[in-house]
Amino acid sequence: MAYPGESAVDLPAWKNAISTACALILAVLFASAGVWKIVDPIDWSARLSQMKVPGDLALPFTILLGISEAFAAVLLIVPRFRRWGAWLTGLLLAAFMAYVAWNYEALTGADCSCFPWMKRTIGPGFFYSDALMLGAAGLAGWWAHRSRNLRGAFIVLGAVAVFAAASYGIAVTRQTGVAAPPSITVDGAPFDLQQGKVLLYFFDPECMHCFEAAKVMSSHKWNAKVVTIPTRVPQFAQGFLNDTGLRAPVSNDLETLKTVFPFGDAPYAVAIENGRQKAALAIFDGSQPAQTLRELGFIE
Helix, strand or coil: CCCCCCHHHHCCCHHHHHHHHHHHHHHHHHHHHHHHHCCHHHHHHHHHHHHCCCCHHHHHHHHHHHHHHHHHHHHHHCHHHHHHHHHHHHHHHHHHHHHHHHHHHHCCEEECECCCCEECCCCCCHHHHHHHHHHHHHHHHHCCCCCCCHHHHHHHCCCCCCHHHHHHHHHHCCCCECCCCCEEEEECCCEEEECEEEEEECCCCCCHHHHHHHHHHHCEECCEEEEEEECCHHHHHHHHHHHHHCCCCCCCHHHHHHCCCCCCCCCCCCCEEEEHHHHHHHHEEECCHHHHHHHCCCCC
């Protein structure tokens, strides 16, 4: 007995058209999401840690997720791999929906912009949109040819993995050696960034994740100077520092610093030694960033 989609000639043209359209739409969405994670794993690992992924697992999980999404997109595009791509896409969507449902209370209202052109937050609308995509994956796979050529699919997976490895290497390289500006203005006075160890901490005074990170930082014994930079509502910066107990001066040179050290969402920190970036710190969860700061000699 032939399965639906076993041969394109067994199906009406409208079914073939719907299957192809669903596959291509999902391919565009998942390619954009996967490549975004692959080319910017540092920023995305911070996003995932804010989605309750353990900090120590956020970076490897980001890379694995990016590879999976990009691989699924390629499978969806190639007709002979389309059913496999639909299965993988459906599995990723179902797993993400289950994860959000399990952590729904903690994640409600959190940013969930997994796709570059689709701004979303966790709430009922999240499940509606993902259910629609899950239905599209079902149509793309059910009305498609039976997939074949497993070896070819693994070659595609290998190519995506190599691309991810190369992108990760470039991203890590960019995190070190960048020259800091000669000086910035801190509490109204010039501050030299060319001498000694300096930690630049970027924070949003209305961000609870930034608040918790600052509270932990306030408990460290520092071997470096800490400078804080509010990313918005700078009038609330001093109140934020008072409430968290983090004793550090404030700089409003956000644009100057962000041009040299670009990043996504706060919290974010840059460790500088003698005018050169030693590390970018995007994950504030679990053992990070304390482990990295201790290895660099910034804290005891």
